[in-house]
Amino acid sequence: MxxxxxxxxxxxxxxxxxxxxxxxxxxxxxxxxxxxxxxxxxxxxxxxxxxxxxxxxxxxAIGTNAPFFFHPNSAAFRLKRLLKGEPDLFLEATNLKRGNSFFDTTAGLCSDSIIAAYATGDSGTIYACEVNQIIAYIVSAGLKSYETDFVKLKTCMQNVNLVHMNAMEALKAAESNSYDVVYMDPMFEELIEESSNFEILRSIGHHYSLTIDWVEEAKRVAKQRVVVKAHFRSGLFENFGFHRLIRQSSKFHYGIIEI
The missing domain is CATH 3.40.50.10480 (Brix domain)
Structure with a gap:
């Protein structure tokens, strides 16, 4: 059981x-x-x-006392900064515009997908997949029902379509050139986020190494670019041909493959 x-x-x-x-x-x-x-x-x-x-x-999770639950997490703070006109590194990397389509292959808490929903607007499409059934269910329910007075945040959360599916299965099911941006944030390297809820997510989530097949499928599905997020010490940028966006003060970098 x-x-x-x-x-x-x-x-x-x-x-x-x-x-x-x-x-x-x-x-x-x-x-x-x-x-x-x-x-x-x-x-x-x-x-x-x-x-x-x-x-x-x-x-x-068995052996733990602290629960995993849905919370907009960093997305709420990032969205407030965006509404003040401040930049967001994720949006700089993805270059998402109104009406674009976004495919998040490693949804987790959907923080990046929520920000993608803000950038693409009501005419955009946000599709996210999460391989862990329980995480997918909790986050999907939270996206629909989380109570907040932050109307813009609530709208963005409700515009995210999250499904329980393995990243490779989801990519293979998608048509070629069907999403403007395909994104991956694999949780297999060093810890980037520092929130307690993210640490629990990391402990219960599935850890997959990025593979050439994963990257090639992402390139097939993407119309504009494939974007990866990883620790600044990661070698996957060079290993898989991503152009790295270096941020000197950041624990993580983004990598881009233009299509």
Whole structure:
């Protein structure tokens, strides 16, 4: 048993039914909480735990006490800076314009896809894939239901179409020259983000090394450019033919392949 679904400690019939529906949707077992702690459930069933509460979905990987949950994370701060007219390195690298289409092959928390949605506007298309089923489900639900008074952020989140799929499978299913920009931010090297939620994401997410097949498929699907984000010490820029955008004060760099 890999993951069980349960409710918060204090719950009601509405959220019990919601948790049961989510369990059925994900083909996972539902377990009655019965006032047990998350740790007790992890130990009893030797499994991860997905908790359905009023506020949000929380995923507790076995052996951990801190949950993974959806939050706009750095996207909210970046969007506020953009609205003030400040630059964003990601948008400089992708060169996204109104009406463009963007394919994020490594969605995670969708922070970059949210910013891409701002750049491309309502006429743009944002497609993102995430290989981990639980992460994809939590983030997809959060993009649709996260409560905020920041109207622009909410609009951008709702314009992201996130699916549970492996990057290579998603790319192979796409037609040639079908997206203006194809993007990848593989989590297999040194830690770049420093938020606690990102550290949890990194610990539970799938780690794949960039491959020549991945890059070639991205080049086939992209109309304008393929963009990669990686630690500044990474060798993948040179290894796969990316033109590196160097930022002296940044822990990460972007690489570009023009189509």
């Amino acid at each position: 890999k993951t069980i679904v349960t409710t918060a400690g204090r719950t009601n019939e509405l959220f019990i039914e919601k948790a049961q529906a989510i369990a059925a949707e994900l083909s996972l077992p539902y377990i009655n909480r019965q006032k047990k702690s998350v740790k007790a459930l992890q130990e009893r069933y030797n499994t991860d735990v997905l908790v359905v509460s009023k506020e949000r979905l929380e995923f507790y």
